Amino acid sequence: VSSIDLMIRGATIVTMNADRQVIEDGVILVSDDTIAGVLPAGQVPADQSAKRVIQADGLVAIPGLINAHSHLAMTLFRGFVEDLDLQDWLARVWKYELSALNAESVGAGSRLALAEMIRGGVTCAHDMYWHYEATMQVADEIGFRLISGPPITNIGGLEFNGMVAQARKTLESIQAYRYVIPIIQAQSTYTTDRRMMNTVLELKQAFDVPFTTHASENRAEVEQVKAQHGMTPIELLNSYHLLDSRTILAHCVHLRDDEIDLLKETGTNVAHCPESNLKLGSGIARVADMLAAGVNVCLGTDGAASNNDLNMLGEMRTAALLQKGAHQDPKLLTTLQALEMATINGAKAYGMDHLVGSLEADKKADIVLLDFRKLHLIPRHDVYAHLVYSANKADVDTVIIDGRVQLDAGRLTAFDEEALMAKVGSIGGGFH
Ligand SMILES: [Zn+2]
Numbered sequence: 001v002s003s004i005d006l007m008i009r010g011a012t013i014v015t016m017n018a019d020r021q022v023i024e025d026g027v028i029l030v031s032d033d034t035i036a037g038v039l040p041a042g043q044v045p046a047d048q049s050a051k052r053v054i055q056a057d058g059l060v061a062i063p064g065l066i067n068a069h070s071h072l073a074m075t076l077f078r079g080f081v082e083d084l085d086l087q088d089w090l091a092r093v094w095k096y097e098l099s100a101l102n103a104e105s106v107g108a109g110s111r112l113a114l115a116e117m118i119r120g121g122v123t124c125a126h127d128m129y130w131h132y133e134a135t136m137q138v139a140d141e142i143g144f145r146l147i148s149g150p151p152i153t154n155i156g157g158l159e160f161n162g163m164v165a166q167a168r169k170t171l172e173s174i175q176a177y178r179y180v181i182p183i184i185q186a187q188s189t190y191t192t193d194r195r196m197m198n199t200v201l202e203l204k205q206a207f208d209v210p211f212t213t214h215a216s217e218n219r220a221e222v223e224q225v226k227a228q229h230g231m232t233p234i235e236l237l238n239s240y241h242l243l244d245s246r247t248i249l250a251h252c253v254h255l256r257d258d259e260i261d262l263l264k265e266t267g268t269n270v271a272h273c274p275e276s277n278l279k280l281g282s283g284i285a286r287v288a289d290m291l292a293a294g295v296n297v298c299l300g301t302d303g304a305a306s307n308n309d310l311n312m313l314g315e316m317r318t319a320a321l322l323q324k325g326a327h328q329d330p331k332l333l334t335t336l337q338a339l340e341m342a343t344i345n346g347a348k349a350y351g352m353d354h355l356v357g358s359l360e361a362d363k364k365a366d367i368v369l370l371d372f373r374k375l376h377l378i379p380r381h382d383v384y385a386h387l388v389y390s391a392n393k394a395d396v397d398t399v400i401i402d403g404r405v406q407l408d409a410g411r412l413t414a415f416d417e418e419a420l421m422a423k424v425g426s427i428g429g430g431f432h
Contacts, residue, residue: 064123
């Protein structure tokens with residue numbers, strides 16, 4: 001193969017391709033932003049040249065992790081609101097978000113989130129937040145895949161027509177961002193009404209983008225929506241014609257059997273956020289039941305104010321342990337399923353599985369190398385077990401996004417970490 005920019009040689013490659021193939025002593029060839037080949041070392045010509053070679057013996061290559069639900073600049077509120085349920089937590093967070101945030105602080109909080117996620121092997125993340133264009137600009141500047149778009153909500157009595165005009169304007173010009181995957185969002189069914197959701201549907205169709213919202217996160221939310229609308233959040237979204245294969249619902253903790261069936265029938269995707277659900281005392285989502293029913297479930301950290309980190313390796317572990325413990329059945333949520341949720345399922349949910357989510361020729365070069373030459377990763381009987389249960393963020397050695405090396409043997413290439421920590425620390429220090 002000619003014109004190879006990067007060759008990764010000697011790694012164990014966890015491809016997550018359709019056959020879930022694992023290649024020992026493998027080679028990944030990258031040409032510009034694209035994977036040119038994933039194959040056993042024996043099939044690569046001895047004289048294969050590349051502009052750069054990463055010798056990766058003892059390292060494990062996985063597809064870049066996809067954080068399917070988050071609020072990036074919530075890093076600013078990390079550790080700020082503790083030991084409250086969803087409703088009290090939201091009331092306190094919204095008060096500060098509406099009064100204290102601006103494009104500059106959101107940009108700084110987002111930059112910190114991206115640095116944190118890249119260090120944890122995340123190459124693509126969803127974002128729903130205020131001053132969302134500031135986050136898009138930062139992601140584009142860094143070269144990080146960001147799933148984002150305007151959120152519709154009545155929080156703080158925001159003026160609706162102005163919000164919709166701004167949403168249209170953003171969606172019309174969003175192609176200018178190379179690294180932003182556009183979506184339309186609504187905060188929830190309890191902060192929107194039918195008119196607002198009709199507009200969301202209109203924008204979803206007009207711009208042909210996926211839609212995401214929070215749904216059925218805790219018991220009180222379901223009861224509140226039932227009292228307001230006579231329907232559960234899932235039923236209400238269905239009545240808005242917003243359940244389909246291009247919809248991603250975050251949380252879905254409290255679902256009836258028939259609601260799981262409805263998600264399956266409509267092809268609706270679910271973004272599971274186990275640590276946030278635990279921390280806010282929201283409950284444990286019926287992930288095993290959803291997977292058994294054939295619902296596409298992906299994985300997210302939610303914001304750093306309710307997690308309190310953006311660690312997808314930890315999130316996989318929590319997701320797997322929770323289903324086993326909650327159901328008293330160790331067969332539920334296998335290590336392979338946990339990794340699927342953090343990679344290919346997230347790509348499918350957002351309609352990106354032709355581009356990312358697995359290591360295969362012709363996909364984008366979003367590649368993570370973990371250093372398995374560690375005490376806690378020896379011996380290696382089962383690479384999936386180590387990825388889900390033993391590996392941690394400090395084992396992430398190299399991260400490549402779109403063919404660009406963002407973490408190079410432990411060094412972030414696009415960030416000044418000291419300056420970033422100082423800035424975010426001083427902004428956060430202003431919240432009381
Ligand atoms: Zn959320």
